[in-house]
Amino acid sequence: MSFVNVKKQYLALGMMIFVLLFLINNNKPAFQCQFNQEEPVYLPTIYGITPTYARLAQKADLTRLSQTLMLVKNFHWIVIEDSETKTKLVENLLKESGLKYTHLNVKTHKSKHSTASGVEQRNLAMDWLRGHLKSVEDKRGVVYFMDDDNTYSLKVFEEMRKINKVGAWPVGIVGGMRIEMPLVTDGKVTGYNAVWKPFRPFPIDMAGFAINSTLFLDKPEAKFSRKVQSGFQESEILKYFTTRDQLEPLADNCTKVYVWHTRTQKPSIIDVKKLKHPVPVFDSIEV
Ligand SMILES: *[C@@H]1O[C@H](CO)[C@@H](O)[C@H](O)[C@H]1NC(C)=O
């Protein structure tokens, strides 16, 4: 064996070891990469149920809300118009938002006994949701009843993904108070601070709780009702799913406000057609 041949064999062996090390190393990518590929973080779907009705500030309100929702991962927006037919305004807004959405409509049947809004719309949304959940494999998620003019921090969505059955948290500026919320002792709900109709079974606002979506299949009879007095819709739906002291307190044991019951002021508009010196009218432009 000549010296040159020995050198060549060592060289080949060295190269083989190099290639082997390269392959082994390639199988062990950076930690984060491996984490994303093999153990994706599970994010339950949030189903936001939003009744809406035609009014001058509707597009402004829906624009603001939809642009919050664009920042929420794994979100499905169920928007129900209080109307005989779906409007182009809402249809276009939903399409352009890029959100995952379901667009429904049903006209309200108000009577002199019940002026509650959103009853038929939320019930229709729950019917749709039950059908949808039956058709999908992963039924996990949470249902949140959202007004179209409230203000939502992104943090409220992070909180509700932790829900086991029904979670609750404080709501800002509602019921005549700075904060309306469950009172929490040792991590358990022990009471409520509401002063408006405190005798309600659940004296909390619609924006202050969310419900595990799988429970909607367990309780097919759960729905809102026109038969209850004003302010009792929250209690009406919650009674199917939980009890006063079983609510899961979120938002750091109900010490943080992540949602506000803001109301958009009704705009007062001048009828420019009736002015002595008329100004141009732009009726064809959507506002
Ligand atoms: C809801 O309930 C289901 C079934 O018990 C459970 O698997 C899931 O983790 C719960 N929470 C959420 C947010 O889906």
Ligand SMILES: *[C@@H]1O[C@H](CO)[C@@H](O)[C@H](O)[C@H]1NC(C)=O
């Ligand atoms: C809520 O309070 C309980 C009991 O004091 C505590 O164990 C838990 O860590 C608290 N949770 C948060 C998120 O602060």
